[in-house]
Amino acid sequence: MDFQFLLDGFAEGLQNMTWLEAVAVFFGIVSVFYSMREHIWVYPTGIVSTLIYVWICFEYKLYADMGINAYYFSMSIYGWYVWTHPKENQEVLPVTWLDAKGWLICAGLFAVSYPLLAFVLSNFTDSDVPYWDSFTTASAFVGMWLMAKKKVENWIFWIITDLVSVPLYFYKGLVLTSFQFLFFTVLATMGLFAWIKSAKVYAKA
Numbered sequence: 001m002d003f004q005f006l007l008d009g010f011a012e013g014l015q016n017m018t019w020l021e022a023v024a025v026f027f028g029i030v031s032v033f034y035s036m037r038e039h040i041w042v043y044p045t046g047i048v049s050t051l052i053y054v055w056i057c058f059e060y061k062l063y064a065d066m067g068i069n070a071y072y073f074s075m076s077i078y079g080w081y082v083w084t085h086p087k088e089n090q091e092v093l094p095v096t097w098l099d100a101k102g103w104l105i106c107a108g109l110f111a112v113s114y115p116l117l118a119f120v121l122s123n124f125t126d127s128d129v130p131y132w133d134s135f136t137t138a139s140a141f142v143g144m145w146l147m148a149k150k151k152v153e154n155w156i157f158w159i160i161t162d163l164v165s166v167p168l169y170f171y172k173g174l175v176l177t178s179f180q181f182l183f184f185t186v187l188a189t190m191g192l193f194a195w196i197k198s199a200k201v202y203a204k205a
Contacts, residue, residue, distance in 0.1 A: 020052055020055070020056065021052075021056060021174070021176060021177060022176070023048075023052060024048075024049045024052035024053050024056065024177075025049075025176060025177060025180045026049075027045045027046070027048040027049035027052075028046070028049040028053075028180060028184075029180065029183065029184075029187075030045045031043075031045040031046035031049055032184060032187045032188070032191070033187070035147065035191060036187065036190060036191040036194050036195075037194075038092075038095065038150075038195075038198065040080065040083055040084060042079075043076045043077075043079055043080040043083070044080075046072065046076050047073055047076045047077075050069040050070075050072040050073045050076065051069075051073060053065070053066075053069040054066050054069045054070050054073075056174070056177075057069060060172050060173070060174060061125070061126060061127055061128070062127070062129075062133055062168075062172065063121055063125050063127055063133070064117045064121055064127070064130075064133040064134050064136075064137035065133055065136065065137055067117075067137065068136075068137040068140050068141060068144075071141060071144065072140075072144055075144045075145065075147075075148050078148055079144075079147060079148030082148055082149070082150075083148075083150070093150050094150065094198075094199075094202035095150050095151075095152060095195050095198040095199045095202055096150065096151060096152070096199060096202065097151065097152050097153070097199060098146070098151050098152075098153050102149075102151065102153075106142050106145075106146070106153075106157075109138075109141060109142050109145065110138050110139065110141070110142050113137070113138040113141050113142075114134055114135060114138035117130075117133075117134035117137055117138060118130055118131050118134040121133060121134055129168065129171070129172070132164070132168050133168065135164060136161050136164050136165050136168060139157050139160045139161045139164070140157070140158070140161040142157045143155075143157030143158045143161055152192070152195045152196055152199050154195075155188050155189075155191045155192035155195060156192065158184070158188040158191070159185060159188045159189060159192070162181045162182075162184040162185040162188055163181075163185055165178075165181040165184075166178050166181045166182050166185070169181060
């Protein structure tokens with residue numbers, strides 16, 4: 001992709017950016033940084049960002065993404081509780097890998113949520129990107145559940161979500177948010193390696 005095209009797109013995004021989108025982007029980036037560091041502030045900062053994006057997605061007819069941000073909000077409350085209430089013999093909730101049962105649950109969540117969302121958006125909304133929107137939502141649905149459980153694989157689903165979200169938001173005219181997801185892809189890759197390292201440390205403990 002032409003580098004000048006990216007610079008022009010970023011400049012256009014800054015010009016068209018609303019203060020609400022700027023606040024959502026800021027808190028979204030801060031939340032990912034805290035997530036990489038396994039810091040509890042991932043949840044309060046994420047809650048601010050997701051609540052704002054519920055409204056933004058509604059305005060831009062990204063209904064599945066609006067729903068997933070509402071889901072993020074509820075899962076942030078759940079994750080906040082789980083992270084601060086580890087088992088009696090644990091000081092903190094450890095980072096661990098999914099087992100075979102966990103992978104089956106993930107596959108089931110995606111297999112059910114994607115076609116269901118695509119059907120609803122195609123038949124009951126005026127969305128012009130029902131399948132695209134549904135895919136990012138379904139993969140993020142799984143990623144958020146895994147993050148609440150502190151599973152390494154949550155980052156894999158976030159990387160997939162972010163990569164597909166970049167062109168989606170660019171297409172919808174939310175250029176700054178598109179660049180946010182490009183940045184998120186980099187952060188999610190860093191987060192994956194950081195949590196792999198943490199999982200090894202917890203496994204030896």
